[in-house]
Amino acid sequence: MATSTRTVRVFPFSQLLTHLVLIVGAFCMLYPLLWMIGSSFKPDSEIFTELSPIPRSLDLTNYIRGWVLGSGTSFATFYINSFVVCAGAIIGNLLSCSLAAYAFARIRFKLRGLWFAVMLGTLMLPFHVTVVPQYIIFNALGWTNTFLPLVVPKFFAVDAFFIFLMVQFIRGIPIELEQAAMVDGCNRFQIFTKIILPLLGPALVTTTIFTFIWTYNDFFSQLLYLSTEKHYTVSLGLRLFLDASGQSAWGPMFAMTTLSLVPVILVFAFFQRRLVEGIATTGLKG
Amino acid sequence: MTIGHSSESPAATGLSPSRSGARPARTRKPLSDNAYGYLFLAPWLVGLLVFLAGPTLVSLYLSFTDFNLLQPPKWVGAQNYITLFSRDPRYLQALRVTFTYVFTAAPLNLLFALLLALLLNTRIRGISLYRAVYYVPSLLGGSVAIAILWQQIFGLDGVVSQILGFFGVHGSSWVSSPKQALWTLVILHVWQFGSAMIIFLAGLKQIPAELYEAATIDGAGKVHRFWFITLPMLTPVIFFNLVLQIINSFQAFTPAFIISGGKGGPLDSTLFYTLYVYIQGFTNFRMGYASAMGWILLIIIGVFTALAFLSSKYWVHYDDAR
Amino acid sequence: MAKQEDQEMAGEAGRLTRRTILVGAGALAASPLLSGVSFAQDATTMRLSWWGSDDRHKKTLALIQLFQSKHPGLSVTPEYGGFVGYQDKLSTEFAGGNAPDVMQVADPGALIAAGRLLALDDYIAAGKIDVSNASKSVLETAKVGGKQYSVPWGLACGCYFLDNQVFEDAKVDIPDYGWTWDEYAKVAKSLSKPGFYGSADIWAAAGTRALAGLEVFLRERQKYAFTPDGKIGFGPDELTEWFTFWDELRKAGAVPPGEVTALETGFETSPIITGKAAMYPINSSIASSLQGLTKHKLTVAPFPTGVGSTALKGDQYGAFVNSSMQVYINADAKDKDLAAAFVNFVLNDPDAAKIQLMARGVPASSKIAELVTPDISPVEQSMVATVKYVADHASAGFVPWPKQGAEVQDLMQRSHQAVAFEQASIADTVSQFFDQAGQILG
Known part of the structure; x- marks a missing residue:
């Protein structure tokens, strides 16, 4: 129990206390999830009338009804589509944002301040006022009803959020490493690939996790650009069950929503391990 | 430009x-x-x-026009901007709601995220599980389940009402009362601190272990290490999270959209700025007017972000400072 | 397949050249935003777009199969999704000149005003769309400026859903279809007990029914929500009477206080489902979905009639039937004859009706409605009977909403809230309503 660590020495009692606090907190965090899982086993006639999270039986009907839609398309298609879009977005963001971030963080070039302000500025305009002109561009390129509008821009670092994130992390890397490499004759690209990228681990992992989750959960842009069912992603698939003006299938919606959390939790669990390892094991020469 | x-x-x-x-x-x-x-x-x-410059400049142009999405825009000069401040009480309400939200939800969210990140940066058993669990609310973000759940917690017979009733506070249905609905959204935002927490965790992980080791050898205590190593080394990430919170909470949309059913009710008590932009642009077909609102928001966020950057000289520690 | 698209994606990314950049930058200048040009579509395809849930998607896809089998060589592209965001996507597609050929529209006012939807009168006159079996009064509700822009793809009416279990337990009789507002108030009061309300209020936080009840009430007084030239069609007296009626019920505990009503974010969280009220006003088209959410038996009743306790008939009967869903044709549709053929198909084809059943409300053609009635559930039969009763009694008059109609409805909803939450007196709320409505309607 008393696993002492390198960094913080923890006594068993305080560790117990930490566990206690964390467990109480965890319950508050998890309650909604439990409620949703519970609802996914209930028939529609009980979901809104009986609010206890515990279902009467583990009835899998909702899962079976939800997985294959009336059209014959199954959620398997939506999962594949979501993964394709997410993979594209992740690769795009990792490549393009890290390049831009390195420039902003380390290279003194003309108008750097201006471009940095412009980059942050792109985060500040509400999405809804630029979405129509953006749609017109993608429509003119013939990209509507393809994954391209959701992926290609990521290869051009349109998610300024991640550039800024990486800038902050790169600025936390001791500059002496770079100066030493320069003395050894490395050019900027070599420094970037051999020093910065390996040390940027935590930021790259964070970028991966966030890009995956945000792309996976994104609704409005996928709704706009994907029009036919074979292109639909999970987040669009989930909305196929709900119609505010008529018939809705709540049970299957909750079942598929529950299921849709599995990949997100897996991705998070897998990558957060990398977060633990991070720089601590990389070793630094001061 | x-x-x-x-x-x-x-x-x-x-x-x-x-x-x-x-x-x-x-x-x-x-x-x-x-x-x-x-x-x-x-x-x-x-x-x-x-991808960005065109739509941005077009929206600036549209903010000076009457544009209903379906017919060519008509130039109206500064009329949209004048109307916003002189003849639109809902816009002023949206500003009030948004500022209240930003100044409460953002700092609280950051505080929780930082505390939990510090707590989850220790090496105790099941740490991966805890981290995942504390991130779960952020995963549920825009799900329909949240809307129903929030009613269950803050509704008429909700958990919160029952607990308060136990202490003699006989209250109401928080989520649907014009006086309290906004506070339930503040709580929702604080509850979804996962993203900021992950960024803090990543920041904590980037602090070289050698620094701590050296300090321990020098006999520095826990508190000392926190104040003189952890906190200064974390300032770039704290700064990042602060700027992001400013930007994101000014633009908060989804919570109000799902919980108020897209209307910002009851009685406009949760009429967030961007929700009003959306309502005017897409529901009422006034995209010119919505664009004007968007550009004012850009200026507001820009000012606050600039202030954050100006202040950063005094408290953010960079390793590359020359 | 996924892999192929992945490569296609990567390829496109790699090929992003200066030309693409120019296209991107130039696209805005050349866009329909400025010129109103639309892009040509292949003549042998037709894009059809609707919202719904799984049941409707399945039935509509089967409809498409049937339609294609009657038009060899035609390929219909189905584009469908849930309700949330549907109208936003449609607006964006129209703005981008990339809208479907045939579609459901939730809020057609602005599209019609901008000339983006096709008037069907020529096709009706030429016999390409046969409306002889459709109710004249319902067709009237889909006219704007004297032109027929859509045909109903299903009928509905504003109605009350009644929780029969509660009526039974309280030993209160289920009201007749011809009940008056006074009888309604009496029933609501007799079903109430502490923490339970006889009826849900006439507004809801997210609902779109804030004007529906008032319209019925106004028609009983020979008024309409709007005038033909797009102004408010009633005066402060009517609105004061209306607000007062509800305020008294609220104070008597017969309808819930504001904070309970505001809990409703959709019919799934309505008081009839959460066990807070026994009667619930909404559009009849949700019948089977609402029944699916509760184990209590539900039946449907029309809106109450009359002024006070006097039931009125004929021209003074207030309730009316409208289309629960309408089918529209894009004014820029490539093959308008084909689109018209599809509209005629959904309206008149018996086989199509057998597939659809009640997926979009009661079939608009009376002949077809009779044909499918045996195949439906009890609550749907109750819905059909109510719609038929209202159709038989309704007067013909109808004034279409102006394009800002939905915005005025939202304003009405906020006005109801101001009274319910006691933020303003009825007199102040009424005068503010007319001020702000005037501003919206210009």
Whole structure:
């Protein structure tokens, strides 16, 4: 129990206390999830009338009804589509944002301040006022009803959020490493690939996790650009069950929503391990 | 503003194949910082030019027009901006709601995220599980389940009412009362602190372990290590989270959209700024008016972000400071 | 397949050249935003777009199969999704000149005003769309400026859903279809007990029914929500009477206080489902979905009639039937004859009706409605009977909403809230309503 660590020495009692606090907190965090899982086993006639999270039986009907839609398309298609879009977005963001971030963080070039302000500025305009002109561009390129509008821009670092994130992390890397490499004759690209990228681990992992989750959960842009069912992603698939003006299938919606959390939790669990390892094991020469 | 310097971007792209294809030769004069800067920045510049600049400038133009999405825009000068401040009480309400939200939800969210990140940075058993669990609310973000759940917790017979009733506070249905509905959204935002927490965790992980070791050898205590190593080393990430919270909470949309059913009710008590932008632009077909609102928001966020950057000189510690 | 698209994606990314950049930058200048040009579509395809849930998607896809089998060589592209965001996507597609050929529209006012939807009168006159079996009064509700822009793809009416279990337990009789507002108030009061309300209020936080009840009430007084030239069609007296009626019920505990009503974010969280009320006003088209959410038996009743306790008939009967869903044709549709053929198909084809059943409300053609009635559930039969009763009694008059109609409805909803939450007196709320409505309607 008393696993002492390198960094913080923890006594068993305080560790117990930490566990206690964390467990109480965890319950508050998890309650909604439990409620949703519970609802996914209930028939529609009980979901809104009986609010206890515990279902009467583990009835899998909702899962079976939800997985294959009336059209014959199954959620398997939506999962594949979501993964394709997410993979594209992740690769795009990792490549393009890290390049831009390195420039902003380390290279003194003309108008750097201006471009940095412009980059942050792109985060500040509400999405809804630029979405129509953006749609017109993608429509003119013939990209509507393809994954391209959701992926290609990521290869051009349109998610300024991640550039800024990486800038902050790169600025936390001791500059002496770079100066030493320069003395050894490395050019900027070599420094970037051999020093910065390996040390940027935590930021790259964070970028991966966030890009995956945000792309996976994104609704409005996928709704706009994907029009036919074979292109639909999970987040669009989930909305196929709900119609505010008529018939809705709540049970299957909750079942598929529950299921849709599995990949997100897996991705998070897998990558957060990398977060633990991070720089601590990389070793630094001061 | 982008036009003037766009010529540098193709120039930089043009350099790319010839230079990076060649083997780095020591005899060759190395590229200047300027060239390297724009080379690294090239993808972003292209993206800015192709995907962002056009729509942004168009929305600026539209903010001076009457545009219903379906017919060509009609130039109206500054009329939209004048109407916003002189004849639109709902807009002023949206400003009130948003500022209240930003100044409460954002700091609380950051505080919780930082505390939990510190707590989850210890090496105790099941730490991965805890981290995942504390991130779960952020995963549920825009799900319909949240709306129903929030009613269950803050509704008439909800958990909160029952607990308060136990203490003699006989209250109401928080989530549907004009006086309290906004506070339930503040709580929702604080509850979804997962993203900021992850960024803090990543920041904590980047602090070189050697620093702690050296300090421990020097006999520094826990508190001392926190104040003189952890906190200063974490300031770039705290700063990042602060700026992001400012930007994101001014633009908060989804919570109000799902919990109020897209109307910002009851009685406009949760009429967030961007929700009102959406309602005017898409529900009421006044995209010109919505664009004007969007640009005012850009200015508001810009001012607050600039203030954050100005203040950062005094409290953010960078390792590359020269 | 996924892999192929992945490669296609990567390829496109790699090929992003200066030309693409120019296209991107130039696209805005050349866009329909400025010129109103639309892009040509292949003549042998037709894009059809609707919202719904799984049941409707399945039935509509089967409809498409049937339609294609009657038009060899035609390929219909189905584009469908849930309700949330549907109208936003449609607006964006129209703005981008990339809208479907045939579609459901939730809020057609602005599209019609901008001339983006096709008037069907020529096709009706030429016999390409046969409306002879459709109710004249319902067709009237889909006219704007004297032109027929859509045909109903299903009928509905504003109605009350009644929780029969509660009526039974309280030994209160289920009201007749011809009940008056006074009888309604009496029933609501007799079903109430502490923490339980006889009826849900006439507004809801997210609902779109804030004007529906008032319209019925106004028609009983020979008024309409709007005038033909797009102004408010009633005066402060009517609105005061209306607000007062509800305020008294609220104070008597017969309808819930504001904070309970505001809990409703959709019919799934309505008081009839959460066990807070026995009667619930909404559009009849949700019948089977609402029944699916509760184990209590539900039946449908029309809106109450009359002024006070006097039931009125004929021209003074207030309730009316409208289309629960309408089918529209894009004014820029490539093959308008084909689109018209599809509209005629959904309206008149018996086989199509057998597939659809009640997926979009009661079939608009009376002949077809009779044909499918045996195949439906009890609550749907109750819905059909109510719609038929209202159709038989309704007067013909109808004034279409102006394009800002939905915005005025939202304003009405906020006005109801101001009274319910006691933020303003009825007199102040009424005068503010007319001020702000005037501003919206210009």
